[in-house]
Amino acid sequence: MGVVIIDGSTVRSFVDDDDHFQKSVDERFSSLDLNNDGVLSRSEMRKAFESFRLLEAHFGVDVEAKPEELTKLYDSIFERFDIDNSGTVDKEEFRSEMKKILLAIADGLGSSPIQMALEDDDDGSFLKAAADLEASKNSAS
Numbered sequence: 001m002g003v004v005i006i007d008g009s010t011v012r013s014f015v016d017d018d019d020h021f022q023k024s025v026d027e028r029f030s031s032l033d034l035n036n037d038g039v040l041s042r043s044e045m046r047k048a049f050e051s052f053r054l055l056e057a058h059f060g061v062d063v064e065a066k067p068e069e070l071t072k073l074y075d076s077i078f079e080r081f082d083i084d085n086s087g088t089v090d091k092e093e094f095r096s097e098m099k100k101i102l103l104a105i106a107d108g109l110g111s112s113p114i115q116m117a118l119e120d121d122d123d124g125s126f127l128k129a130a131a132d133l134e135a136s137k138n139s140a141s
Contacts, residue, residue: 004116004131008109013137014130015102024129025095039088045081046074102126 015021032040032048040048065073081089081097089097105127118128 002118004118004128005113006109006116006127006131006134007111007113008106009111010134011102011106011109011127011130014126014133015099015106017133020129020133021099022095024126025098026091028098028126029091029094039090040081040094041088042075042078045078045089049074049077098126102130 014024029040032044034044034047035041078089079085081093083093083096116127116131118125
């Protein structure tokens with residue numbers, strides 16, 4: 001397990017680095033596209049949302065939610081990603097929404113640094129990718 005310290009500029013720098021950001025988002029998209037059809041279905045996105053632990057409370061204790069509330073939450077998130085209302089999320093839509101989410105995180109963090117504990121094998125984490133990119137730039141200086 002590793003600990004990284006990031007702030008809003010770390011995340012914003014990652015999003016602004018088109019090559020690293022696109023590669024990272026495209027890799028996550030591919031890992032979520034379970035049937036390899038080039039789009040994410042509602043069920044593939046729901047599996048992703050569940051793995052992101054969106055409803056985790058403080059100190060890792062899960063929040064109890066009714067199944068219909070979860071469905072409503074996941075459907076509303078899916079609809080945000082499905083920009084063209086096609087019933088699926090393509091790579092461009094996924095990239096666009098992830099960019100908005102990460103920039104919102106960057107704005108929320110501002111210049112206040114936070115510590116994050118990350119598993120060593122957590123290669124799918126965008127925040128870990130942002131921290132890794134910053135570290136590589138700092139070591140190259």
